[in-house]
Amino acid sequence: MNKKFKATLQLLGVLILTAAFCVLGYMNANNIKLGLDLNGGVSITYQTVDENPTAEQMSDTVYKLQMKAQSYSDEAQVYKEGDNRINIDIPGATDANAILEELGEPGTLEFADENGNVLLTGDDVKTASAGMTNQNNNKEYVIELVFNEAGAKKFEEATKNNVGKRIYIIYNNEVISSPNVKEAISGGQASISPIESYDEANKIASTIRIGALPVKLTELRSNVIGATLGVEAIASSLKAAAIGIALVILFMLLVYRLPGLASSIALVLYVGLEMVLLQAFEVTLTLPGIAGVILSIGMAVDANVIIFTRIKEELGQGNSVEKSIKAGFEKALSAILDGNITTLIAAAVLYLRGSGTVKSFATTLAIGIVVSLITALFVTRALLYAFLSMGAENPALYGIKKDTKIINFIKFRKIAYLASAVVIVAGFAMLGMNKKNTGYIFNYDLDFKGGSSTTITFDKDLSMEEVDQQVIPLFREATGGDASAQAAKVAGTNEVIIKTRTMSTEERAKLYNSIQEKFSISEDKIVTENISGAVSKEMKTDAVWALTIAIFCMLIYIWVRFRDIKFASSSVLALAHDVLVTVTFYAAFRWAVGSNFIACILTIVGYSINATIVVFDRIRENIQKGEVKKKGLEFAVNEAISNTLTRSINTSITTFITVFCLFLFGVSSIRDFSMPLMVGIVSGAWSSVCIAGPLWYDFVNMSKKRKEKLSAEKGKK
CATH class of the missing domain: 1.20.1640.10 (Multidrug efflux transporter AcrB transmembrane domain)
Incomplete structure (x- = not known):
């Protein structure tokens, strides 16, 4: 051949x-x-048995239910409705009864000894999960329990006092498991075995998780809802x-x-x-x-x-x-x-x-x-x-690249630093102004701030197109032109659920009058409840911690790979620069900040670090070739940035093209996502070319001067 x-x-x-x-x-x-916004799903509303739960109890319950709901979908949303209701939206699901059966009705969980004495409650349990182990080459299904700090101490005391006896796990007055205690267990972790099957282990673990809620809940209603976007x-x-x-x-x-x-x-x-x-x-x-x-x-x-x-x-x-x-x-x-x-x-x-x-x-x-x-x-x-x-x-x-013209980026680095600093400082100033004028540093949308959920029962089944053209404008008019309204239909009914920012009593009255006049329906067919943000405080904390740990791990990798902490420090500062510049535009143009904000910032971080590493790789190559000794540190950095300039520009163009197409042809929520991304792309290109390399150059010089100073002081002694 x-x-x-x-x-x-x-x-x-x-x-x-x-x-x-x-x-x-x-x-x-x-x-x-497809997620809830594209494909619809199941919406379940629970109500607390206690009519007056505390805000802390509700917050903890929302977070734990979020973790539970995400076993069905990562995009599941859980939020408060009113003072004592919790709503769960699970995308892609079509059988509300099946979800309810699997989810279970949240109730009371207790751990008790053989005499009925309560040793622990659901408040002491952090989580429970099904697992599998190999004992003597035999598969065994187990339930892994994790207790919180207080629960760990109680469980250690309980097992120490009940060695050779059973501890009964009771859910809503029904024993769901009664494992025998073999020895005292410390450390806050335990396992229950053997379990008959993985499905059985998963079912019990699920019941323990749902029973570990701070409050007892009962199902109020469940619906199959349509896509919020058509x-x-x-x-x-x-x-x-x-x-x-x-x-x-x-x-x-x-x-x-x-x-x-x-x-x-x-x-x-x-x-x-x-x-x-x-x-x-x-x-x-x-x-x-x-x-x-x-x-x-x-x-x-x-x-x-x-x-x-x-x-x-x-x-x-x-x-x-x-x-x-x-x-x-x-x-x-x-x-x-x-x-x-x-x-x-x-x-x-x-x-x-x-x-x-x-x-x-x-x-x-x-x-x-x-x-x-x-x-x-x-x-x-x-x-x-x-x-x-x-x-x-x-x-x-294939194209032939002639000798690259070396641009003196180091010479103009202070101007670049100043330009970036002006933008970032302006951003902080605008955040302060927003806080003073509106009470919030950002224009938070429903995901973060919550709002009002209005359920309307029409006399006929409206299509999503009719809802968009006839109903949504009434909400915008009532809320002073607010564009954050989200609509969804309830399958098999004439009900439509529309979420907006929190409406005042006057705005509600104006809305109700408009709906009654336009559709000739009575006021009792319109119900409005205040809802919390779908992005809970704990989820925000999780996102911040995830981003912080991710950046720290990237710093460690770059430090090890390039064998120089100065490369790692420069890259992280360049990342911070891109995030802060994007935040400036969010503050200046009052772009909506919701769950998409987190994904947007993460996208910019991922994009920016890639561009910076390409520049650093060339600097490292120049060092290995001895360019620093031959022509000096400044030339080595300028040559590295100049040689990668075409790549930086071309990659930015190809990425910008796709995002710009999203902006031109996408719906409003897509535009809200694409605008900050375009800012991040431009900012990432700027920082990788004008900020990251010069920062490394300055760090090297600072380190060199510090060593020279220490050497001079030793010489005097």
């Missing part, structure tokens, strides 16, 4: 594989789980995706020629493969999730841009096409791996520590990273060698 024929078969194989994944992804697209949202997002992909492919073909064709084929394969994996991993896709996937399309070409820039440089030095391709992949590998591994570490931390939107975002991010690495390092490489073997040996087909 000759080389050309083998290359043709290789190219054909990649094309068939690409077509297969795209067809498979498209044909099974209906199997992708087919228009999905259609416009897919349109944005198609146009974005087409523009990115056109850009890559114009700038990178034959390698651009290879990356375009790899990009189409990337899209098909990601769709298949979203189905395989059962990722729940919401509207921000779709936006994240489309954004990852723009970021997927980043590795290709790094490789192609290197290939152009090698061709510019007079090397053959084959040697240039080989060297391009070898020299780009460290930057690609470091950038993607750093972001993957962040995704892992966010998944393990985060909840809800954060966890779903982390899953999508991780899938995107892995797939983009595979397509760039293997598929694009295979295609380039196939083209070469088929006779594409003319360097003009």
Whole structure:
């Protein structure tokens, strides 16, 4: 088999594989789980048995129910309704009775001895989960219990006093398990075994979790609700995706020629493969999730841009096409791996520590990273060698990069620092002004601040289009033009639920009059309740901790990988810069801050760290080549930034194109997500070029001067 024929078969194989994944992804697209905003789901409302629970009890109950509800979907939402009700929305579910049966009715949980003495209550339990162990090569199903600090002490005392006896776990006056105590157990963790089956273990663990709530609840109502966004949202997002992909492919073909064709084929394969994996991993896709996937399309070409820039440089030095391709992949590998591994570490931390939107975002991010690495390092490489073997040996087909003009970024670094500082300080000032004028530093939406939920029973079944055109305008008029209204239909009824910001008594009266006049319905068919934010205080804390730990882990990785804490410190400061600049725009333009805000900030962090590492990789390369000793530290940094400038600009353009398409063709909630992302892309490009490298330069000089000062002081002694 000759080389050309083998290359043709290789190219054909990649094309068939690409077509297969795209067809498979498209044909099974209906199997992708959709969130509550796109597909609707089950809505369950519980009411406390005690009419006057404390705010702390309700907050704790909401958080624990959130953890429980997320076993059905990462996108499940739990929020307060009124003073003593809790609402649970579970996307994708269609059978309310089945969910209720599995979820169970929250009640009272007690641990008691054989004489009926209560040893612990549900308040002492932190969590419970089903598991499996191997005992003498035999599978055993177990229930893993974790107690809080107070519960751990009580449980240790209880087991010490009941060795050889049974402790009864009682839920709503019914014994659900009665394990025998073998020994005193300390440390706050215990296991119950053996359990008959995993399903039985899971059922008991679920009952313990739901019984560990601070208050006793009873079911008030349950409904199947429709999507809060119609087919228009999905259609416009897919349109944005198609146009974005087409523009990115056109850009890559114009700038990178034959390698651009290879990356375009790899990009189409990337899209098909990601769709298949979203189905395989059962990722729940919401509207921000779709936006994240489309954004990852723009970021997927980043590795290709790094490789192609290197290939152009090698061709510019007079090397053959084959040697240039080989060297391009070898020299780009460290930057690609470091950038993607750093972001993957962040995704892992966010998944393990985060909840809800954060966890779903982390899953999508991780899938995107892995797939983009595979397509760039293997598929694009295979295609380039196939083209070469088929006779594409003319360097003009690949583009030749001439000597790079070295720009003195170090000289102008103080101006760059000052420009960024002015924007960030202005942001803090605007946050203060917002706090003074509105009582909040941001324009928080329903997810964070809560609002009012109005249920209207119409005389006929309105379509979502009719709701959008006839009902929503009445709410906007009553609330002074507020655009945050969210509508959903209750399946099998004429009821429509509309959530808005909290309405005053006057606004409610105005709304009720408008609805009665327009639809000729009585006031008793309109019910309004105040609701809490779906993003609880604990979820916010989880998100902040997840982001903090993720940044810390990235810092450690960069420190170890580059063997210099100054690289790690500079990259983290550049990340902080990008987040603060984005926050400035949120404050200045009063962009809505909701659950999407968390995903937006995380996206910017992931994007920015990638760009910064590419610059640092070149600086490290210059140090290894001895450029610092030959031409000085300033030249080494300026050369590294100048050589990566094309990559920084081109990657920013491809990513910006896809996000801009979202802004142009997306629905309002998509625009709210895409606007800050565009700011983050520009800010990330600016910080990686003008801030990160110069910061490292200043840190090195500071360290050098400190060492010289210490040396001089020792000399005097």
